[in-house]
Amino acid sequence: MTDNCVPRLSIAVQTALGPFCLQASLEVGAEPVALVGPNGSGKTSLLLSILGLRQLQRGRIVLSDEVLFDAALAIDRPTEERHLAYLPQDFGLFPHLSAIDNVAFALACRSERVNPRQRRDQAMTWLDRFGIGNLAERNPSRLSGGERQRVALARALASSPKALLLDEPTASLDVEARVEVRAFLAESIRSLGLPTILVTHDAMDVEALASRVAVLEKGQVVACALLRDICSAPPTSFASRMFCSSRVSGSVGIAGPFCNEDVRHN
Amino acid sequence: MVGLGGCLLLFIVLPFVALVLDGGPAAILRGLGCALTWPALRLSLGTTLVSVVLVVVGGTPLAWWLARSRWRSARWLEILLQLPVVIPPAVGGIALLLAFGRRGLFGGTLERLGWTPAFSVVAVIMAQVFVSAPFYLQAAVQAFGRLDPNLLAVARSLGASPPRLLFRVALPLARPWLIGGAAMSWARALGEFGATLMFAGNMTGKTQTLPLAIYTALELDIHTAQALSLLLVVFAFALLLSLRRFNRGVELTRQPATP
Numbered sequence: 001m002t003d004n005c006v007p008r009l010s011i012a013v014q015t016a017l018g019p020f021c022l023q024a025s026l027e028v029g030a031e032p033v034a035l036v037g038p039n040g041s042g043k044t045s046l047l048l049s050i051l052g053l054r055q056l057q058r059g060r061i062v063l064s065d066e067v068l069f070d071a072a073l074a075i076d077r078p079t080e081e082r083h084l085a086y087l088p089q090d091f092g093l094f095p096h097l098s099a100i101d102n103v104a105f106a107l108a109c110r111s112e113r114v115n116p117r118q119r120r121d122q123a124m125t126w127l128d129r130f131g132i133g134n135l136a137e138r139n140p141s142r143l144s145g146g147e148r149q150r151v152a153l154a155r156a157l158a159s160s161p162k163a164l165l166l167d168e169p170t171a172s173l174d175v176e177a178r179v180e181v182r183a184f185l186a187e188s189i190r191s192l193g194l195p196t197i198l199v200t201h202d203a204m205d206v207e208a209l210a211s212r213v214a215v216l217e218k219g220q221v222v223a224c225a226l227l228r229d230i231c232s233a234p235p236t237s238f239a240s241r242m243f244c245s246s247r248v249s250g251s252v253g254i255a256g257p258f259c260n261e262d263v264r265h266n
Numbered sequence: 267m268v269g270l271g272g273c274l275l276l277f278i279v280l281p282f283v284a285l286v287l288d289g290g291p292a293a294i295l296r297g298l299g300c301a302l303t304w305p306a307l308r309l310s311l312g313t314t315l316v317s318v319v320l321v322v323v324g325g326t327p328l329a330w331w332l333a334r335s336r337w338r339s340a341r342w343l344e345i346l347l348q349l350p351v352v353i354p355p356a357v358g359g360i361a362l363l364l365a366f367g368r369r370g371l372f373g374g375t376l377e378r379l380g381w382t383p384a385f386s387v388v389a390v391i392m393a394q395v396f397v398s399a400p401f402y403l404q405a406a407v408q409a410f411g412r413l414d415p416n417l418l419a420v421a422r423s424l425g426a427s428p429p430r431l432l433f434r435v436a437l438p439l440a441r442p443w444l445i446g447g448a449a450m451s452w453a454r455a456l457g458e459f460g461a462t463l464m465f466a467g468n469m470t471g472k473t474q475t476l477p478l479a480i481y482t483a484l485e486l487d488i489h490t491a492q493a494l495s496l497l498l499v500v501f502a503f504a505l506l507l508s509l510r511r512f513n514r515g516v517e518l519t520r521q522p523a524t525p
Contacts, residue, residue, distance in 0.1 A: 053419055079422040092420035096438045105434065109425035159424040 013059030297493025329406030359464025405447025
């Protein structure tokens with residue numbers, strides 16, 4: 001306990017994954033890590049493995065002082081007991097529930113005893129905190145991309161998670177919403193200080209949201225370093241294309257729209 | 267091409283036309299007044315209602331498990347559970363008789379427990395559940411299989427227990443298809459004939475459902491059989507219509523409004 005004041009997610013896993021082997025070691029502390037790599041390199045599979053939704057053959061996943069998975073000790077905590085907030089690409093809001101009921105769902109999962117009215121009040125507090133209290137009764141289909149992202153994050157945090165897993169948080173948004181969401185996410189992640197893993201194809205996401213970058217290639221984490229170092233010496237051709245190394249100077253200004261276009265076409 | 271399609275269309279529509287028009291309203295009304303009619307209608311509605319409830323209550327968790335199981339045998343089980351659809355209902359009746367009949371495989375055990383289901387109302391319901399459950403199961407397995415895996419993953423990551431996942435996420439999202447499956451299952455139970463005849467018999471007022479009453483009425487007077495058949499058609503048609511209306515309502519509420 002004593003040496004774990006800073007929450008920490010340690011992952012060392014191995015499992016067969018289609019044509020290759022997913023073999024990844026990753027240490028995530030308070031500094032968010034961006035997971036990048038070409039399509040099919042195993043990014044989403046790694047996220048799902050951490051969540052406990054993919055079977056793993058070997059390895060160990062520890063969140064702070066809690067063992068989530070350990071093949072040798074036959075420990076495999078079910079997803080619902082892992083306390084990991086997962087935000088998929090399309091945010092995964094329940095289409096049959098209003099914004100406030102989406103958040104209340106998360107509250108109900110963690111504390112069954114609270115009466116529904118109290119739970120709604122708490123859910124409202126969460127929505128207000130994210131500036132969307134006025135949208136409480138709206139269904140997800142009637143929310144913009146940015147609003148959906150806020151509801152999803154409010155809901156995730158209402159479940160009092162110990163780590164955050166984000167899968168392409170800006171990919172399904174239009175350009176303007178992307179800028180807004182990125183700023184909002186950056187601020188939220190920073191103030192939460194939870195171990196955060198972010199899968200992304202977007203160099204601007206990496207720059208705005210993550211401090212370190214893990215590069216995945218054919219299921220292997222081939223490098224995990226500060227963004228600056230990845231930029232100055234890209235470990236794979238994918239990383240070099242993604243971060244457009246010629247345009248990088250230090251940690252700022254890595255990605256213009258041109259660079260992003262480049263990445264998208266790969 | 268059009269001619270062939272037209273032929274099939276006529277072939278399907280004409281019997282219904284005859285069913286409605288033949289003999290005129292007076293004959294049909296007289297048929298409805300037959301002593302067989304009302305006990306059979308009451309029995310049919312009562313037993314099918316119980317059957318459909320049993321099918322849904324048992325079938326929903328089974329389908330949920332089948333849809334989510336990674337176990338290879340679950341696929342085989344799924345095929346096995348479809349068997350009542352493809353076998354002749356009479357075969358189902360014989361199988362039920364051999365299993366739960368007085369001298370059947372489990373009949374002795376049941377009798378010692380003071381329960382002999384064969385040739386009773388319970389047998390009617392058992393036959394209906396046997397033949398109609400696969401329709402609901404198949405619809406439910408498909409509905410659960412089609413759910414967005416991301417939504418289920420998110421729900422679990424938020425801490426949803428397995429029952430909460432089923433009742434608060436999966437069931438509401440799969441509801442239109444579940445209702446469709448339950449309706450098909452109900453229609454099949456309402457039309458059930460062969461297995462009921464074998465396993466429950468054809469006793470007026472006791473085990474004689476509408477389809478069995480039609481069979482009996484045919485020996486008395488064809489217009490009585492016609493009147494009873496029309497009753498079944500009306501129920502089936504009402505079911506189809508309300509289902510369509512219900513599903514259209516669901517689609518409308520699901521359509522994303524333009525912001």
